[in-house]
Amino acid sequence: MGEPEKKGRKRDAQATKARILNAAKKEFAKHGLGGARVDEIAERADANKRMLYHYFGSKEDLFRTVLEEAYLDIRSAERKLNLESLSPSDALESLVRFTWKYYLKNPEFITLVNSENLHRARHIKSLTSLQDSTRGLVDMVESILKRGQETGEFRAGIDATQLNITIAAIGYYYLTNRFTGSFLFQRNMMDEQALEERLNFNVESILRIVQAP
Amino acid sequence: MGEPEKKGRKRDAQATKARILNAAKKEFAKHGLGGARVDEIAERADANKRMLYHYFGSKEDLFRTVLEEAYLDIRSAERKLNLESLSPSDALESLVRFTWKYYLKNPEFITLVNSENLHRARHIKSLTSLQDSTRGLVDMVESILKRGQETGEFRAGIDATQLNITIAAIGYYYLTNRFTGSFLFQRNMMDEQALEERLNFNVESILRIVQAP
DNA sequence: AATTTTATGCACTAACTAGTTACTTCTTTA
DNA sequence: TAAAGAAGTAACTAGTTAGTGCATAAAATT
Incomplete structure (x- = not known):
């Protein structure tokens, strides 16, 4: 009532x-x-x-606004992680775990981005605010990588944008293709254990990619 | 004429x-x-x-047939790689490079899979032939991993399906999101140099993930 | 050559869809 | 409290869309 x-x-x-x-x-x-x-x-x-x-x-203007809010929301949540206060390895692990959980809790985000790419990103082209917040994310990862190199934890010469893309990719792909994947691989990709295994695999993968020999 | x-x-x-x-x-x-x-x-x-x-x-039946052909085509091309005849590291590198190039040459494949996942994979659910050919791919990677462990090149305990998913992910995500990505990161993700850099980053990433310490 | 089967084409329909017109009702403020 | 403006509604329009009925033409078969 x-x-x-x-x-x-x-x-x-x-x-x-x-x-x-x-x-x-x-x-x-x-x-x-x-x-x-x-x-x-x-x-x-x-x-x-x-x-x-x-x-x-219009329908398309509405779509644009929905997209803008979605992007601003994830970028804002990332900033709140306060990765600067963690060790380089912990910071990277936190980002991988956060990204995964964000996609899991906000499955609309993935589908919206897919849809926007089907339309060649024409709706967000006018939203330069999104470029700024993306730049902020890349800077954040860049600073983690720099700190990691200084402590000797990480190897040199890693491109922050590439790493960023990979961190997103290994979670995003798994989740966006969970329907075809569950059928083709004949395993339920969304049960609790499968999700945990994937997240652990991803954390380990990213750390291995950056670790110094 | x-x-x-x-x-x-x-x-x-x-x-x-x-x-x-x-x-x-x-x-x-x-x-x-x-x-x-x-x-x-x-x-x-x-x-x-x-x-x-x-x-x-019907339109949906046509869509199903298109999807089936697309999946069978990539699986068939993978089989022709003859990875068994290469060293474990070379085999994995070949698979990463092949997957990337296939996506690049067949951009429809990615969009079709995205579309099918938007529809919760309901069209391919009847096509068990696709499960068989997927099983073949996983077996192929499993056998590479096993050989790599035996030679000491690779570490133990790597799940072949997870690795498969990651190999696909790091190429697929980059390419499916190339429109939003190029705008947000303010770099043309599709120029020749960018593509080459990404492929190299991916090869290196996969090898670092599997390599023995 | 006659008959059957398969391929092709046009015109139609019933349902749907983004966007609009013209109007009423509520809220604020001069 | 009266007027102005903002919020809300129902019914309509013009254009699309997936799917079909029916007739004909070309092969294949007898």
Whole structure:
């Protein structure tokens, strides 16, 4: 009864906008940009389609906003890890574990990124804020690598962007292809033990890649 | 003038089927299952839509056939590598390089797999032949790992499926996300030098993951 | 040559979809 | 409290889309 009923609900632009955005994220993640239905988004947001167009302009503009929020959210969460305060190895391990868990808890992120790449990244092209926060992530890894070289833990000459891509890749690929993978490999890639094994394999892989001989 | 004109073309079921399949692969890869247009496929195949339904039953059945062919093709190409005749390290390096080049030359493969995973792998679920050929690939890697342990090149306890997934991941992720990546990292991920650097990074990564201390 | 089977083409439909028009209701503030 | 503006709704439109009915043409078979 504490839930706001549609009839009795007070007018609240912010809240309506947020509901639409949230419903859109789910719908776009589930069906991709092409497969998503504007009517479905409006209905699931418990809002009117006219409101959706009022606040977001078009289906594609809505998609752009959803993408922007998704990217800003993961980059913001990464910054909160405070990797500077950890040893280089621990910092890298933390990042691998965080990335994995973020993908696991936010499976929409992966599908949204896939969809945006199907459309050749044309929606985010105008969002330079995303470039800045990405630069921040690369800098963070670069500084970890530098510290690791200084302590002698890590070898020299590792490209921070390449390592970043690899850290994302080994989690992302496993999870985005979990449906075909579970069928083809004939093992349930999503049961608890399988997930734990994969994460451990990934942590070990990244550390082996950077470790000094 | 040597090209078969639509009017004068002799009837050839096999050829028509193949043209439709080829056009479908391109269309599905470009727009995903949901975004692909049946009319467009028929037109690009220089065939009639009626033929498409005659041979393939439905859009989804056509998609299934395209997927099956794509998977069988990569698995078949992998088998031809003859990795058994190489040293364990060389075999693994060959597999990494081959996988990368296959994705690069067949970008539709990646998009098709992404699309199938968006649909929770429901189309390939009936195709047990794909499970068999996947099993073959895992066995191949397993045998390389075993040989490597025997020669002392590789450490023990590496899971062949995990390694397989990682080999695919580090190439696949880079290429499927090349559009968002090029924008976010502000570097052209597809220029010749970038591709070469990535491939070298990947070969080195895989070898470091398996190498004995 | 007659008959059957397979390949091809056009025109149609029923359902769906992004976006809009025209309107009402609530909230704020001059 | 009256007016202005913001929030919300229902019904509609114009264009698409997957899939089909039906007729015909070319091979294959008898």
